[in-house]
Amino acid sequence: MPRVLKSRLRWLPALLVLAGLFGAALGGGVPGGGEVVRAAPEGQSALPGVVISEFRFLGPEGGNDEFIELNNPTGAAVDISGLKIIGSNNLGSTSTRATIGIVILQPGQKYLLVNTGASESLKVLNDATYATGITDDGGIAITLADGSTIIDAVGLSTGSFYKEGSILPPLSGTANQSYERKDGGCTDTDNNSADFIWNQTSSNPQNSSSIYVPCLRVTDVTSETVDGTYTEGASIAVTVKFSSNVNVTGAPTLLLETGVTDRNAIYSGGSEPDTLTFNYVVMAGDASGDLDYVATNSLSLNGGTITGAVGNASLTLPSPGADGSLGFHKAIVIDNQAPPSVISFTRQTPSTTPTNADALTFRVTFSEHVTGVDTGDFVAAGTTALPTTVTPVNISLLYNSMYDVTISGGDLPLPTFNGVVGLDLSGAQNITDAVSVPLPAGEPAIDDVYTLDNIPPTVAINQAAGQADPASGPPVYFTIVFSEPIDVSKFTTSDITQSIGATATFITWSITDSGDHQHFTLSATSVAGNGTLTPTIDALKVTDLAGNNNSDSTSTDNTVVYNDNVAPMVTVNQADGQPDPTSTFPIRFTVVFSEPIIASIFTPSDITQSGDAAGITWSITDSGDHQTFTLSAISAAGTGTLKPFIAANRVTDVIGINNLASTSAGDDEVTYVPVPTATRTPTRTPTRTPTRTPTRTPTPTRTSSRTPTPLPGVPVINEFLPHPRTDWNADGAANYGDEYIEIINVGVLPANLKNWVLEDTGGGDTYTLPETILQPRGILVLYASQTGISLSDGGDGVRLLRPNGTIADAVDYPVVESADRTWCRLPDGNGAWTFGCWPTPGRPNARTGAGEPTPVSQPSACPLADTVPAAILSAECGSPGDSIFGAGWWRDGEFWLGSRWKWDVFIE
Structure with a gap:
C-alpha cells in the first residue's frame, strides 16, 4: 500500500519557524488550521487527539537507545500540555517517565521524547527527554495529568499494564529498528499488532520541527435525503466527506444501525473529489428512530482502497450521534410498519x-x-x-x-x-x-x-463403608457429603484438619470427587505416627455455587484408630515395555511397596543382583508417591541376566517398620546381550585418484597436533592408516580397502556408537555407525572396505561426530610420505598424536613393531600414492610398464608431493 512520505531532512531552524508561522496563520500548509475540535459524545470524556506514532525500547547502542514519538492525527490543533508518558515493565509495574510541558500540536505534527542515554544522533532530535528507560518487553501509555486516564497505549508483553488488543513482540538485537504506526501515524484501531509495522533496519523519529503531514481523515457524514420517515424500498444516500481529495477502488461499505439486522450502504460514487456517496435501500424489518451508522469503525474497504496524496485514508468516523455524524446532522426515521417487541x-x-x-x-x-x-x-x-x-x-x-x-x-x-x-x-x-x-x-x-440461594451448605464426615477400625496401614477412607454441590475449585486437602484430641501425626490426605461435586472420598494415604484419625472441615473453607460459605462439619463416626504394625511388602518386576533380551541400557524394573516408605533411605545399595551379569550400576527414581519406584540398570560389565532383589530390613515405612524381602510376579529378570563389534560391510566403491608411493625411508616424528581431553564415556579417534601396502583387513588383497580408522572408549562406562558418524574432510566421505556397544578401553577398527572412507595421501582430516552432529573428536594431517605407517595416540586414547607408528589395528598403539600380516599370493596393488595424476598411474601400474617408477629406478630422495602448492611436483 502507499506509504506516507516522511522527510528525513533536517531543515534550518529559521525555515522551520517560518513554516510553522505560515501554517498556523493560513491553515493551508498545516491543514485543518480553521477547524475546531469536535465534541465527544455525551457520556464520554473529551480526550486529546494524540497517539503514539513511533517508538523503540532497544537500539544500536543498547537498552537506553530509545525514543517515543507522538502524533496529532486529527484535523484540529491539540493541546497536550501536562500529559504524562508512563512506562510499564512486563509484570505490570508502572512509573511516570515524562510530563509534557506547554505544547500544542498542529494536525500531523510530531513530538519526540528521547532517552538521555540514547545515541548522540538521536538525542539532538529531541523535543523533550526522559531519564528512566522502558523495559524491552514492557509498554507505554499517554495519559491525562491524573496519570490514570489512558489516551493511547502500546504493549510488548501480556504482562505489561499498558497495551491495546494484540501485543507486539519485543525488539531484539542492535539494529536501527522501531515500531511505527501505519499510514504515517494515522491508523488507530485500538489493536497494537494491527496498527503498527516493524521497521527492521531503519527508524524514522520525527520531532515538532519536521514537516507536518496531516492524516487523510473523515471530517463529516451526512445525507442529501430530506428528514422524514421512510419504509421498505426507500433509497437513502449517505455522504462521507474527507479532509482532502481521495481516490477509490472497489466497493467500500458503510454499516448502518437498522434494528435487529444492520444493513450496509454500498459505495456508488463521489459527488466531489473529497466526498463519497453510499446508497442504502430500506429492507423489510429495518427500523431506526434516527438513522446513523453502527460505530466509529463502520466504514469498511470491503477489498477496495481509499487513498489520497499522503497515502491510505483513515477510516475512523465521528462517534455515532456526535458532531459530524449522520445522526447529528439528519433526522431520518426508518419505520418497519410493525409494533416493537x-x-x-x-x-x-x-x-x-x-x-x-x-x-x-x-x-x-x-x-x-x-x-x-x-x-x-x-x-x-x-x-x-x-x-x-x-x-x-x-x-x-x-x-x-x-x-x-x-x-x-x-x-x-x-x-x-x-x-x-x-x-x-x-x-x-x-x-x-x-x-x-x-x-x-x-x-x-x-x-x-x-x-x-442464601443458605450455607452443611457438610458431614464419617468413616467410609467397609473401612477397618482399627486400621493397620494406609489408605484410610472417609466419606464427605455436602448438603448441595460446592465450588470444587476451592476445596483442597488444606481444608482438612485433625480434630482436637486426635493423635495420629504427619498425615497425607487425598480428596476424590464422585463427579456430582457433593459427595467426596477422603483418604489418608500416609500416616507417620500411630493414633486416632479424626478429620474435620472448619467453617468458611468452601462455598456453594451461589457463593455461600460452609458451616462446621458434623459427623456420627469420623474417627478411625490407626495402628500400623504390618511390615511393608515389596515386589520387583520388569517394567512395562522393557525388551527382554536387550542389548541397550537402561534396563528398567518397577519396584512397588505395599505402602509409602521413607524414600530418602532407599538407595541403590539396597539392591542385590541375583542374576549372573556382573558389574551392574543401578539408579532409583521415585514416582512421587514414595511407594512406586523405577529401578534402572544403567551399565553392566558383561553379558548375562539381571535379577534385582531387595532383602528384608533394607527400608522402613513412615512409621518405622522394616520391609519384608521382595517378591515377584515371575517376571523379575532381563537378559543382557551386548551387540558384537560391527561386521565389515562394504557400503560403496569409491572412485579414487591414485598417487605414487613415496620412496624415502620415514623417520617417526611427533607432530604438534591438538590433544583433546575426552570426557569419561566419550569415544575418541585412536589411530588411522591413510596409505597401506599390506593386507591388514585379511581379505586377500592389499589395496585402499586396508586403510582403517580406530576408535577407543577412554571412559569408565560402556558407550553406544549407534548413529555416530565418521567422516574425512578432504573427500567428504561419511559413515554412520550401527548400534555398537564399546566397552571401557575397548577398541573398534573400521576399514575402508567397510566404511567407504578414503583417506587422502595428500593431507586430509578425520572427524568423529556425535549423533546430534557436534564434533566429538577431530584431527588433521599433512602429506603422507611413507606407506604402512599410521597416525596414532601415544599412549592410547589420551596421548598426543604421533606419525610413523606401527599399524596395530585392534591392539594398543606402538611406535615400532615386528612382523606383518601373512603376505598374499596375488600381487599387491599399485604402490603409488592416491594423489598421483592418472597418466603417471597408467605408466607405473599398467602392463608392460609395471613398477617403472619403483625406488630402484630412481635416485634416493625423490618422492611425490600432492596438494601443497598449485601444481603437484616431483622434488629431488
Whole structure:
C-alpha cells in the first residue's frame, strides 16, 4: 500500500519557524488550521487527539537507545500540555517517565521524547527527554495529568499494564529498528499488532520541527435525503466527506444501525473529489428512530482502497450521534410498519445462577429503537424487590434497543430468602417505537431468571463403608457429603484438619470427587505416627455455587484408630515395555511397596543382583508417591541376566517398620546381550585418484597436533592408516580397502556408537555407525572396505561426530610420505598424536613393531600414492610398464608431493 512520505531532512531552524508561522496563520500548509475540535459524545470524556506514532525500547547502542514519538492525527490543533508518558515493565509495574510541558500540536505534527542515554544522533532530535528507560518487553501509555486516564497505549508483553488488543513482540538485537504506526501515524484501531509495522533496519523519529503531514481523515457524514420517515424500498444516500481529495477502488461499505439486522450502504460514487456517496435501500424489518451508522469503525474497504496524496485514508468516523455524524446532522426515521417487541430478558450481573447477590441486573433487548423506557415499565417476579434503575446500553445517542434493568431491595438481601427471581413487563408500561407504535404486552421467548440461594451448605464426615477400625496401614477412607454441590475449585486437602484430641501425626490426605461435586472420598494415604484419625472441615473453607460459605462439619463416626504394625511388602518386576533380551541400557524394573516408605533411605545399595551379569550400576527414581519406584540398570560389565532383589530390613515405612524381602510376579529378570563389534560391510566403491608411493625411508616424528581431553564415556579417534601396502583387513588383497580408522572408549562406562558418524574432510566421505556397544578401553577398527572412507595421501582430516552432529573428536594431517605407517595416540586414547607408528589395528598403539600380516599370493596393488595424476598411474601400474617408477629406478630422495602448492611436483 502507499506509504506516507516522511522527510528525513533536517531543515534550518529559521525555515522551520517560518513554516510553522505560515501554517498556523493560513491553515493551508498545516491543514485543518480553521477547524475546531469536535465534541465527544455525551457520556464520554473529551480526550486529546494524540497517539503514539513511533517508538523503540532497544537500539544500536543498547537498552537506553530509545525514543517515543507522538502524533496529532486529527484535523484540529491539540493541546497536550501536562500529559504524562508512563512506562510499564512486563509484570505490570508502572512509573511516570515524562510530563509534557506547554505544547500544542498542529494536525500531523510530531513530538519526540528521547532517552538521555540514547545515541548522540538521536538525542539532538529531541523535543523533550526522559531519564528512566522502558523495559524491552514492557509498554507505554499517554495519559491525562491524573496519570490514570489512558489516551493511547502500546504493549510488548501480556504482562505489561499498558497495551491495546494484540501485543507486539519485543525488539531484539542492535539494529536501527522501531515500531511505527501505519499510514504515517494515522491508523488507530485500538489493536497494537494491527496498527503498527516493524521497521527492521531503519527508524524514522520525527520531532515538532519536521514537516507536518496531516492524516487523510473523515471530517463529516451526512445525507442529501430530506428528514422524514421512510419504509421498505426507500433509497437513502449517505455522504462521507474527507479532509482532502481521495481516490477509490472497489466497493467500500458503510454499516448502518437498522434494528435487529444492520444493513450496509454500498459505495456508488463521489459527488466531489473529497466526498463519497453510499446508497442504502430500506429492507423489510429495518427500523431506526434516527438513522446513523453502527460505530466509529463502520466504514469498511470491503477489498477496495481509499487513498489520497499522503497515502491510505483513515477510516475512523465521528462517534455515532456526535458532531459530524449522520445522526447529528439528519433526522431520518426508518419505520418497519410493525409494533416493537421484546426479544429477550437475559442475566447480566451476575452472569451465572444460583447466586446470593443483593442486586440483580437483567438486560432487556427490543426488536428496534424504543422510547419512554423507565423503571415503571418493569416489575420483579418472585420477590418483593423493585426495579431501581434502567440504563440504556448505548449503541448511539440516538438509537437504543437495549436497556439494563436492576432490581434490589425488598427481601433480596435477607439471609433467609431463597427462590426464583425474574423480570416482567409492567401492565402499565408505555414503551413505544420511534413512530409512536406502542409495545404490546407479553413475555419474550428468551426469559432468564435467577435462583437465589442464601443458605450455607452443611457438610458431614464419617468413616467410609467397609473401612477397618482399627486400621493397620494406609489408605484410610472417609466419606464427605455436602448438603448441595460446592465450588470444587476451592476445596483442597488444606481444608482438612485433625480434630482436637486426635493423635495420629504427619498425615497425607487425598480428596476424590464422585463427579456430582457433593459427595467426596477422603483418604489418608500416609500416616507417620500411630493414633486416632479424626478429620474435620472448619467453617468458611468452601462455598456453594451461589457463593455461600460452609458451616462446621458434623459427623456420627469420623474417627478411625490407626495402628500400623504390618511390615511393608515389596515386589520387583520388569517394567512395562522393557525388551527382554536387550542389548541397550537402561534396563528398567518397577519396584512397588505395599505402602509409602521413607524414600530418602532407599538407595541403590539396597539392591542385590541375583542374576549372573556382573558389574551392574543401578539408579532409583521415585514416582512421587514414595511407594512406586523405577529401578534402572544403567551399565553392566558383561553379558548375562539381571535379577534385582531387595532383602528384608533394607527400608522402613513412615512409621518405622522394616520391609519384608521382595517378591515377584515371575517376571523379575532381563537378559543382557551386548551387540558384537560391527561386521565389515562394504557400503560403496569409491572412485579414487591414485598417487605414487613415496620412496624415502620415514623417520617417526611427533607432530604438534591438538590433544583433546575426552570426557569419561566419550569415544575418541585412536589411530588411522591413510596409505597401506599390506593386507591388514585379511581379505586377500592389499589395496585402499586396508586403510582403517580406530576408535577407543577412554571412559569408565560402556558407550553406544549407534548413529555416530565418521567422516574425512578432504573427500567428504561419511559413515554412520550401527548400534555398537564399546566397552571401557575397548577398541573398534573400521576399514575402508567397510566404511567407504578414503583417506587422502595428500593431507586430509578425520572427524568423529556425535549423533546430534557436534564434533566429538577431530584431527588433521599433512602429506603422507611413507606407506604402512599410521597416525596414532601415544599412549592410547589420551596421548598426543604421533606419525610413523606401527599399524596395530585392534591392539594398543606402538611406535615400532615386528612382523606383518601373512603376505598374499596375488600381487599387491599399485604402490603409488592416491594423489598421483592418472597418466603417471597408467605408466607405473599398467602392463608392460609395471613398477617403472619403483625406488630402484630412481635416485634416493625423490618422492611425490600432492596438494601443497598449485601444481603437484616431483622434488629431488
